[in-house]
Amino acid sequence: MLPFVEASIPTTDQPRIVILGAGFAGMRLATRLKRSPYQVVLIDKNNFHQFQPLFYQVATAGLTPSSISFPIRKAFHGHNNLHFRMADIERINLDEKRVHTSIGSVRYDHLVIATGADTNYFGNRSIEHHAYPMKSVQEALLLRNHMLQCFEHALISDDPSEIDALMNVVIVGGGPTGTEVAGALAEMKRYVLPGDYPELDFDRMQIALLEGTPRLLNGMSEASGEKAKRFLASLGVKVSSHTVVSAYDGRIAETKEGERYPTRTLIWAAGIKGNPVKGILEQLIAPNGRISVDPFNRVKGLDAVFAIGDIALMEGEGHERGHPQVAQVAIQQADRLVENLKGDQPGKAWKPLKYKDLGSMATVGRNKAVVDLPWFHFKGFFAWVFWLFVHLMAILGVKNKLMIYLEWMWNYITFDQSLRLVIKQKPDNQGDRASD
Amino acid sequence: MLPFVEASIPTTDQPRIVILGAGFAGMRLATRLKRSPYQVVLIDKNNFHQFQPLFYQVATAGLTPSSISFPIRKAFHGHNNLHFRMADIERINLDEKRVHTSIGSVRYDHLVIATGADTNYFGNRSIEHHAYPMKSVQEALLLRNHMLQCFEHALISDDPSEIDALMNVVIVGGGPTGTEVAGALAEMKRYVLPGDYPELDFDRMQIALLEGTPRLLNGMSEASGEKAKRFLASLGVKVSSHTVVSAYDGRIAETKEGERYPTRTLIWAAGIKGNPVKGILEQLIAPNGRISVDPFNRVKGLDAVFAIGDIALMEGEGHERGHPQVAQVAIQQADRLVENLKGDQPGKAWKPLKYKDLGSMATVGRNKAVVDLPWFHFKGFFAWVFWLFVHLMAILGVKNKLMIYLEWMWNYITFDQSLRLVIKQKPDNQGDRASD
Numbered sequence A, B: 001m002l003p004f005v006e007a008s009i010p011t012t013d014q015p016r017i018v019i020l021g022a023g024f025a026g027m028r029l030a031t032r033l034k035r036s037p038y039q040v041v042l043i044d045k046n047n048f049h050q051f052q053p054l055f056y057q058v059a060t061a062g063l064t065p066s067s068i069s070f071p072i073r074k075a076f077h078g079h080n081n082l083h084f085r086m087a088d089i090e091r092i093n094l095d096e097k098r099v100h101t102s103i104g105s106v107r108y109d110h111l112v113i114a115t116g117a118d119t120n121y122f123g124n125r126s127i128e129h130h131a132y133p134m135k136s137v138q139e140a141l142l143l144r145n146h147m148l149q150c151f152e153h154a155l156i157s158d159d160p161s162e163i164d165a166l167m168n169v170v171i172v173g174g175g176p177t178g179t180e181v182a183g184a185l186a187e188m189k190r191y192v193l194p195g196d197y198p199e200l201d202f203d204r205m206q207i208a209l210l211e212g213t214p215r216l217l218n219g220m221s222e223a224s225g226e227k228a229k230r231f232l233a234s235l236g237v238k239v240s241s242h243t244v245v246s247a248y249d250g251r252i253a254e255t256k257e258g259e260r261y262p263t264r265t266l267i268w269a270a271g272i273k274g275n276p277v278k279g280i281l282e283q284l285i286a287p288n289g290r291i292s293v294d295p296f297n298r299v300k301g302l303d304a305v306f307a308i309g310d311i312a313l314m315e316g317e318g319h320e321r322g323h324p325q326v327a328q329v330a331i332q333q334a335d336r337l338v339e340n341l342k343g344d345q346p347g348k349a350w351k352p353l354k355y356k357d358l359g360s361m362a363t364v365g366r367n368k369a370v371v372d373l374p375w376f377h378f379k380g381f382f383a384w385v386f387w388l389f390v391h392l393m394a395i396l397g398v399k400n401k402l403m404i405y406l407e408w409m410w411n412y413i414t415f416d417q418s419l420r421l422v423i424k425q426k427p428d429n430q431g432d433r434a435s436d
Helices: A024-032 A052-059 A125-130 A137-155 A160-167 A176-196 A222-234 A327-342 A381-394 A398-414 B024-032 B052-059 B125-130 B137-155 B160-167 B176-196 B222-234 B327-342 B381-394 B398-414
Strands: A016-020 A039-044 A048-050 A069-071 A082-086 A089-093 A098-101 A104-107 A110-113 A117-119 A169-172 A207-210 A238-240 A245-248 A252-255 A260-262 A265-268 A272-274 A305-307 A360-365 A368-373 A376-379 B016-020 B039-044 B048-050 B069-071 B082-086 B089-093 B098-101 B104-107 B110-113 B117-119 B169-172 B207-210 B238-240 B245-248 B252-255 B260-262 B265-268 B272-274 B305-307 B360-365 B368-373 B376-379
Touching: A016 A024, A024 A039, A024 A327, A052 A137, A052 A176, A052 A381, A082 B137, A125 A245, A125 A265, A137 A160, A137 A265, A137 B082, A160 A260, A169 A176, A176 A207, A176 A222, A176 A360, A222 A238, A222 A360, A222 A368, A222 A376, A360 A381, A368 A381, A376 A381, A381 A398, A398 B398, B016 B024, B024 B039, B024 B327, B052 B137, B052 B176, B052 B381, B125 B245, B125 B265, B137 B160, B137 B265, B160 B260, B169 B176, B176 B207, B176 B222, B176 B360, B222 B238, B222 B360, B222 B368, B222 B376, B360 B381, B368 B381, B376 B381, B381 B398
Parallel strands: A016 A039, A016 A110, A039 A082, A110 A305, A169 A207, A169 A265, A207 A238, B016 B039, B016 B110, B039 B082, B110 B305, B169 B207, B169 B265, B207 B238
Antiparallel strands: A048 A069, A089 A098, A098 A104, A117 A272, A245 A252, A252 A260, A360 A368, A368 A376, B048 B069, B089 B098, B098 B104, B117 B272, B245 B252, B252 B260, B360 B368, B368 B376
């Protein structure tokens, strides 16, 4: 065994639950373990929880990063049995019941893996290198900075084909993220950019949404996918289904079907894969990075190790390829696990997850959204208001709710997204700018 | 002559005024030249105007960077005679009447240098390398990230002297910036940090404000300086005058007087120097980087080149060492120059600047501020409300005013600064992350 440094965490006689990741699943679990008989150690590489459904609004200058980020420590004021540590996970040692991290080794009695998912490029290194993903606040900011700089560059270019490539945007993947960002960009093109860049001709700007399957929003009803497509078309987005991007060198996106799209901005929203942690048996990890769990979210074959949220692959029960990787599933799995852990005593059986689909939705633009509820589908203005309301309620913190509400109302009334700032960070002298 | 590429800017038959820098001076000048008979070209390395007086609130997690940043292009919607270009200034060629920039060469008829001021380390390279300045939104963010990471590191350290160094903050320079940041940090220490880090003992955290001269706020009345010192002392800040920091290696700050302050965070607010542009005769540049101008803000000996704002050194008229480097002076110089340029015709004499000091102020914390008006000094709650009001009115944009007002009210009511996020940017794949 290699020597290790023990991470500094107070020791108590409570059994310790270590949670890896402070996304929807990890935060929910930690929050609901308040005043439980466990000591909870929550580890994340960031000191804030990120509200993933709104990344696209940060990328399109509609929301400030801080309004969809919530300081983790603030969420746990007064949780005396909880210790948060900002650290990178290195690997799990199942035999020793330890997690090795950038701040030392952490012992666990129960381990919950909630490390979520990241962008899946399906092995295409060139796309990975040149495309812009949108799976973190930082990535959304980077995309915003990049697009704004492209317009600045277009302004000073004399080469028409270069200008086109700088202005065009190609979005790959017609799920909720791709659909929502395409709609938001189309509205920027219509309402915001011509005023900012009167010297550019925005009739030349093309926004293309390319989807490999026959339709948009595969997780939703066919009617909703079709309606979203019509909404996007009305905003001037070129939507192509049955279209797979096979190569991108930073200048030209090529499809399997032989089309070529000149663009300096390719947004990749075509797939995600689990973020597994080193130390879990490889046969338990599916090709898409998800970890196989049983109906109690126990990692198969292990006693005290759980996986919840996007990283977990729970097969069967009408979900032959696992549950959809959405917040609802993460929250319901966290809730189920809390109940099982809290009620854990010899002889008492654990209850399996009974996932209840509450519905899904996507927004395309002003007054344009689609909502599928279990008994009812609707679209248009009321769907849009419903979307706003649900997202506002789901975001952590009263102040974030208030600020986002005001931003949305402001943007709605003024037809403006006012955060068009290229804020580039300077490297830190003292070198504690971690490589994330 | 070297060959150059002409930057792409429409040519008109209007005489062209090129403005370098979009701070208070440059923005004011450009704004007031709307519908003038000039073509205006405004150049800045950022695409946003920064409201410098509130950098310290970004650094102390009280305001989001975007609320004190305003997109330059948005400010000039409908200014048909204005062209903004995001570019780095390289040098001026006075003979050719050209400015060479990162996007090519720009011809001018009149040139206005409004490049402002940056941190002055008085030649101490080691301090420059290790200290945290606060002269841009980016630097303020970097300081915020750094301080939050220091607390995270303190939590996992076993070495008491290392913990002290991680928690302590030394602020060098007792002007408005140093005084305001010291007060804001003292309030964070009291109201915010103990809740976030219940495992740390904040009685150990020392905040020291070190000033080389005999008193704080040298630009204000003696009574105000004295009152600010008492306000800070009541918040637990150790204020030392007659104290000059001579060395800092990232761990220990040493003073000329032989004191040693262990700290990982040294905030340098001890001086500024002008940002001169290459191509101006060296004898016109003072040791503090300011450019000598006549009472019409003309660079001495030049006909069509002006300097306004922090960069300009206009001697005489009761200001033997130039005007104070504050927003008021920048704005009044811009206004005077606009009037002179607009009324410029043969035989009509230009009017010299008559600077009118409207007063100055600084805030130390909740209900604690000092205000010097020309006829009247006051302090405490009303001064604090006055400070809030004046800053709110001065900030660009109705939405920024609204958002800052709400942030302030929220922070005031909840005793909380909610932006404690360590948001680290990722480098851009496509390499257009300029090195600023």
